Amino acid sequence: MDRFEKRAIALALSLVLMFFGLIVYAAKGLQADLPTCLPYKREIKQGAFQEIGPNRYQVDVVAFMWGFDMGQINTIRIPRGAIVDFYVTSRDVMHGYHIDKTLVNLMAIPGAITYSRVKFDRPGEYQIICHEYCGLGHQNMAGKVIVE
């Protein structure tokens, strides 16, 4: 193979390996990791909103056509600085659960649970958007996290 070709391949390989190294650092060092398989079986039938410790909350989210049951329907209020665990599932078809301006971006899968933890440092309103097609009312399926 031509030597310029070899150099180009080596350069491309170093570039993608560097990107990959940064990703691993962000995931494991900075804790910006992806949802994983829960190490225990858990089934969620209904939405629930619980305070589980000082400024710690657990929200069970059941997505349905076309809204989010989080104990309350579509809107939850939490204090500023709260750390929130979201456990998301669906009662009917696939849905999405994306909280705008956060790294909470999850699929709601019937029969499975997707988990993510987030800390809300800034007060304000965070829109929750269903971003997976779920029938004719899909475009109206949204909610809100209000951080006070």
Next chain:
Amino acid sequence: MQAVPVKGATRFIILSELIIPFILLILGVLLGLYQALARAGIIKSADLFGINYYQGLTLHGVINAVVFTTFFAVAFGNAIMLHQLKRPLKEGVQWVSWVLMVGGTLMAAWAMLTGRATVLYTFYLPMVAHWTFYVGATLLLIGSILPYFFDWIPNTLAWRRENPNAKLPLAVLGNLVNFTLWFLIILPLATTVLFQMLPLSLGLIKEANVLLSRTLFWFFGHALVYFWLIPSYIMLYTMLPKLVGGKLYSDSAARLAFLLFLLFSIPVGLHHQYTEGGLSSGWKLWHAFLTFMVALPSFITAFTVAASLEHGARLNGAQGLFGWMGKLPYWSHEGDKWLFAYLISGLILFLFGGITGIVNASYNLNLIVHNTAWIVGHFHTTVGGLVTLSFLGMTLFMVAKLRGVDIKAKSLALAAPYLWMVGFVIFEIALSVTGLQGAPRRSNLGISYLDPASGELLYRPDWLFWSHVGALGGVIAVIGFLAYMVSLFGTLFAKPVKQPEIDFPMSEALHEQTTPLVTNLRPWVTATLLLIAISYTYPVYESMTRGIVANAPGYQSEGNNLVPQQALQQQSKLP
């Protein structure tokens, strides 16, 4: 390399495999325009001319990304094999393949057009379409793989026996790699379609494992994009250098790129499932790593293609470090050189597609863009960019050769890819911005987020500006498509002036020497199977055990609505 005359059934089959999906593509593109306008709130309605937004979205995805691409890949594959190996196609095999593909497409089209399969082109369970949708899709896929097994492989083996010392032509290698890939990924898709979706649709089972279905779907789903892309790469490697009057920079780099695609393009599917629970993040990271590896052949292609272009331009007198960029045939009426416009426009779009693709593949970075408009911008510069432009250019090229006519309205044919390219650069930038602002993909924004009447829970005036810019991009691209249509139909109905033939502008290689690494296919296929087994055994097992708590009942698509199957069954029991 000389042209191969074609007539009779072979000519009809290849020609119709180009034209039939194109007729459907017209509908697909017009629906795309409706979606661009609806997403900007310029059209505020749930349907247009009786076609619901999501029904149209299903048609847009299935026609443009599955039907058009699959038909083209088969037609182009047939033409490449015929032209390169100089052995006649096996007409019996081709007819069976044709009937299955056309019949399957008609079945699925009926289901979609009557609102019985409004399930989008990913048809995720537990949404269930009418059984004709699944059977139609299956027939299309089976029909598309038949030429590979019963025509191309036997013909290649026969060619090998006759030319024991010759190197397999590069285009043939690319085509065989592509359909080897295609066969391997049809298997997991067929597993979920035949054992989960179809039985659920027919009422033979009541529930299915949704997570398993998704894992199997994406086992197929990402390699699918390379199945679209490899025909384009064949054109870039074997034809583009000739069009600029040069040679392919390196033959073995091209072979290596095709073989790396075979190796790395399948075990990467979890990068579509980053945001799903039930799958361990360690395996997602492994698939992310392999996704970066599959970027490698694209980097090789970028270098080899650019080097070939530079070499050709220098032969034509280009000077200086970047002078070659100005010496390329961007607007040439001479001979076949118009085809260059399609490939270069596609390449420019693919730059955007490659960069945004690396962002999408980047594990945690994906959390910011997953299922937002960003993704839509991305794939309109890959499958909607290089793939579509090279397929459209080659369709026009082959139609002209197969009918024995010259290209009609050549200036329009030349303007089309540039309009398309400019349109989709604008579209891509606009959708990237709205995606980062949080706008979801697959959503009729015009009647919700962009409608002031929808209330404060939904309304997002901050998305308005860039959504309008995106619509503008879509309109420009469609104008390009209309220009293309004038040229294509003019060429299709023009009076023949030559013998019908198949001919491609095939390049020679500048650096011809080959390493044994890239001439022997067997170790590559073995390594591919091994890597798939390593990467998918545990995620599939996890999808069936730890990751899932309960199976889910189906929701049937009925008049574009999704209705619980249980309710339907109870209804039908009433007197």
